Amino acid sequence: MASIDHYENFPVASWLCPAHLRPAVAALYHFARTADDIADEGDAPAHHRLNDLAEYRADLNLCLAGSTTPSQRWPALFAALAHAVQQHQLPAQPLHDLLDAFEQDVVYTSVGQGYRNRAELLDYCRRSANPVGRLMLHLYGVSDNTSLHQSDAICTALQLINFWQDRPLDLARGRNYLPQAHALEEELQFARALMNQGAPLAKRVQGRAGWELRAVVQGGLRILDKLEAEQNRPRLNRTDLLCIAWRCLRM
Incomplete structure (x- = not known):
């Protein structure tokens, strides 16, 4: 699923997405993108970011309640977003x-807090990544427990892959997502296992969404291949794209 700009976790309305769902997918993307920018971009202090996210959540509550107040x-x-809802x-x-996860990022970054173990990191992914897949499945009318759990596995794997490919950038911003006493190689293998579990x-x-x-x-697995070989931020080239396409056909 192609993404726009730099919110890696959100699949945005590509040509494979049915036309009638594209406005809703775009609305969800912009909701997540803007909240992420509030939490991450610029040099505002943590308390300003948290105040802005609180105001953002208040507007979300009004939106969900069907308020006509803009x-x-x-x-x-x-x-x-109100139209999509x-x-x-x-x-x-x-x-x-999603907003809970963005608020946690602000707080953790402000005090230099990391993750003591994988369970803590997975709880963060449950809120920062898994909601994306569940919202997409809702739009496609898929709600069985097996599909939801597989979606969670894929979304958590994608989040972890983003962490490991962006690790130098995150460390420079004061964020360390690698659980204590865990090696990066071990976490790459764990992300691969999760992706295969959800595959x-x-x-x-059904259809183009599938x-x-x-x-x-396959894109996530290919990035893992390159991370395991290079352990720096990979760039997908034409050969990689052909490999991904071939693996998609063979699934």
């Missing part, structure tokens, strides 16, 4: 979970 700071964003009956919890979902989701999900899975 957001003062983000009117276009919440107008589009109404049209597709989007669940509230995944949207709040069957790509064959169970093919897009195959590309997500």
Whole structure:
């Protein structure tokens, strides 16, 4: 699933996405992207970021409640999100979970806190990544427990891959996602196991969405191949894209 700009976890409306879902996917992307920018971009102190995220959450609550009062700071964003919520009956919890994760990033960065173990990191991924997959499955009308758990595995794997490929950048910003007493090689293997665990979902989701999900899975696995070989931020070239396409066909 192709992404726009720099919110890596959110699959955005590509040509594989049915046209009637593209506005909702774009609205969700911009909701997540803007919150991520509040948490990450610029040089505002932590308490300003948290205040802004609190105001953002208040506007989300109004949006979810069906309020006709426009957001003062983000009117276009919440107008589009309100339309998506109404049209597709989007669940509230995944949207709040995303904001919880962004707030945690602000707090952890401000005090230099890392993750003591993998369980803590996975709890963060449960809120920072897994909501994306669950929202997408909701749009596609998929709600069985097996699909939800496989989606969670894929989304957590993607989040972990993002962490490990961006590790030098994160460390420079005061963020360390590598659990204490864990080696990077071990975490790369764990991310691969999670991706393989979730991969069957790509064959169970029908139509173009299934093919897009195959590309997500195989793209993540290919990045892991390169990370294991190079252990620096990989760049996918034409050969890699052909490899991904071939693996998608063979799934």
